[in-house]
Amino acid sequence: MFKTIDSYKIDIDKTFSESKKLYDDALHKIPGNISFRTLPPSDVEIYTRLDLTKYNYITDVDKYAEDLISLLDESYTKRALIDDNMIPTIFPILGIGDYSAFVAGDIIFKKDTSWGQHILNEIDDYKKLPPIGTAIWYKRFLEISEALIKKSASKEIPYMRGFFSPLDLAHALRGEDIYYDFYDEPEKVHELLNYCADAIIHFAEDIYNLVEQYYRNTKYGTWYTKNCINMSEDIACMISGETYREFCMPHTQKVIDYFGIGYMHCHSRAMYLVKEICSMRNVVHLWLATDPNQPRPMEHLESLIKDANGAVLAIDCDNFEEIENNFELMKKGNFSICLPVSSIDEGIELTNRFRKCNKEE
Secondary structure: OOOOHHHOOOOHHHHHHHHHHHHHHHHOOOOOEEEEEEEOHHHHOHHHHOOHHHOOOOOOHHHHHHHHHHHHHHHHHHOOOOOOOOOOOEOOOOOOOHHHHOOOOOOEEOOOOEEOOOOOOOHHHHHHOOOOOOOHHHHHHHHHHHHHHHOOHHHOOOEOOOEEOHHHHHHHHHOOHHHHHHHHOHHHHHHHHHHHHHHHHHHHHHHHHHHHHHHOOOOOOOOOOOOEEEEEOOHHHHOOHHHHHHHHHHHHHHHHHHHOEEEEEEEHHHOOHHHHHHOOOOEEEEEEEOOOOOOOHHHOHHHHHHHHOOOEEEEEOOOHHHHHHHHHHHOOOEEEEEEEOOOHHHHHHHHHHHHHHHHHO
């Protein structure tokens, strides 16, 4: 089971304080912040050690929750002396199937991931679906979340959950035909995306209410759920910036406006989307994942700083020298830099090196 949150960081209050300043400044478009995250092997091995096929998600919910928490506790304990920006959290790991199955359909589980089902044979078939909140996996996901939250709240480990954007959800329900729909049924695309936005809001609101129920009297328990939403724009990486502005932006903005602040995600194969996403109201964070054989964000910092419009760009790098060589330039924007390391000791060493570099600046 979890230990208290302060057991997993050298100074948890400092970690939260630094994160708060980073995102407060980003909200007000004040540059000059660089945050640092190391990624030792123990941070990611959980995804290969948790076998999603071994559980019955009706009768084994408590067992699943206990196993997941045990793996997270082990991971956080190993890296407790790394004084970087990582905040210990509790979050369901079910693959990506649950990101759409809460609307309708089932989840197809494999050992280390899952898929949802394309259930819209026609673009407006969503009108035939049962009301949002009645699907089997809607209720099941809330039960799984509650099991995790109940076992974590007394230790003040914050609950975290990301969501598909309206376009990502529409694609998960409709499949590849959505790309034809942009041209063949533009008005119906808007209607579907609006439906998806409403579904996301409904789902997130119920999850957030559950978090509030158990964490309302904790210091940091609602850190990732109070007045904010975290969404992916993966499918948008396959369309143009113009198409994104016309079809996707209004509906993604609707979700952000409902909750207050947007934490977003897209990929480096579509770096032109940085400008589009970060031009939306109250977007404070964009995780820009680096794709294989695609442009590396670290090699395009000047244009990214301009396009990010003050939002925190979460990007990775290959070595610490890239941080040192670009430190002065990155200070013109706001960044969260992730560096894979080979061991906990290397993570400690490079974090201390980063803090020295940051202090000297």
